[in-house]
Amino acid sequence: MKILLFCCKGFEMLEFAPFYDVAGWAKSEYGYDIELEICGYEREVSSAFWGTQIKVDKLINEIDVSDYDALAIPGGDHNYGFFEEAYDERFLELIRKFNDRKKTIASVCVGALPIGKSGALAGRKGTTYHLCDAYRQKKLAGFGVTVINEPVVIDDNIITSYCQQTAPQVAFELLDRLIGEEKTNVIKSGMGYI
Numbered sequence: 001m002k003i004l005l006f007c008c009k010g011f012e013m014l015e016f017a018p019f020y021d022v023a024g025w026a027k028s029e030y031g032y033d034i035e036l037e038i039c040g041y042e043r044e045v046s047s048a049f050w051g052t053q054i055k056v057d058k059l060i061n062e063i064d065v066s067d068y069d070a071l072a073i074p075g076g077d078h079n080y081g082f083f084e085e086a087y088d089e090r091f092l093e094l095i096r097k098f099n100d101r102k103k104t105i106a107s108v109c110v111g112a113l114p115i116g117k118s119g120a121l122a123g124r125k126g127t128t129y130h131l132c133d134a135y136r137q138k139k140l141a142g143f144g145v146t147v148i149n150e151p152v153v154i155d156d157n158i159i160t161s162y163c164q165q166t167a168p169q170v171a172f173e174l175l176d177r178l179i180g181e182e183k184t185n186v187i188k189s190g191m192g193y194i
Contacts, residue, residue: 125145150162
């Protein structure tokens with residue numbers, strides 16, 4: 001099973017790390033069939049706040065959706081240009097391709113907004129950042145999404161969540177869909193979550 005972890009500039013490290021660590025534990029510690037590749041627009045992507053950079057494995061124009069089983073999208077901070085890349089038509093089209101093939105798409109916080117903008121969540125349930133008068137949830141609703149103010153909302157193949165605190169839960173939910181509950185619980189236990 002292979003996950004594409006897409007990082008737009010200004011991504012949140014706390015939302016990125018659980019996907020990376022959970023997949024890493026599954027593969028390295030337990031030998032499960034999980035691969036993870038990081039993707040972006042440039043070879044290095046800067047995170048929010050302290051400017052930590054990560055190197056990507058693939059650029060967006062190198063991606064063949066058929067090579068992947070799932071797409072993971074950490075949210076980011078608008079002050080660091082997150083939406084400049086998250087709303088880029090190339091990324092929106094990538095989301096549509098994953099959705100058209102019913103592949104799992106998992107997002108944390110405002111990572112749901114490009115899914116909404118792509119049209120993949122139109123007429124479906126989702127959530128996003130819920131604080132500050134729920135202004136991000138109102139934006140998501142503007143894309144035709146039925147917003148549910150809960151920590152994690154799952155509608156068929158799409159997993160959305162409402163803040164950083166939910167990132168591990170989303171990462172485990174994604175893993176569960178790829179390798180099953182029993183193996184996911186082994187990872188949860190090994191990482192101290194159960």
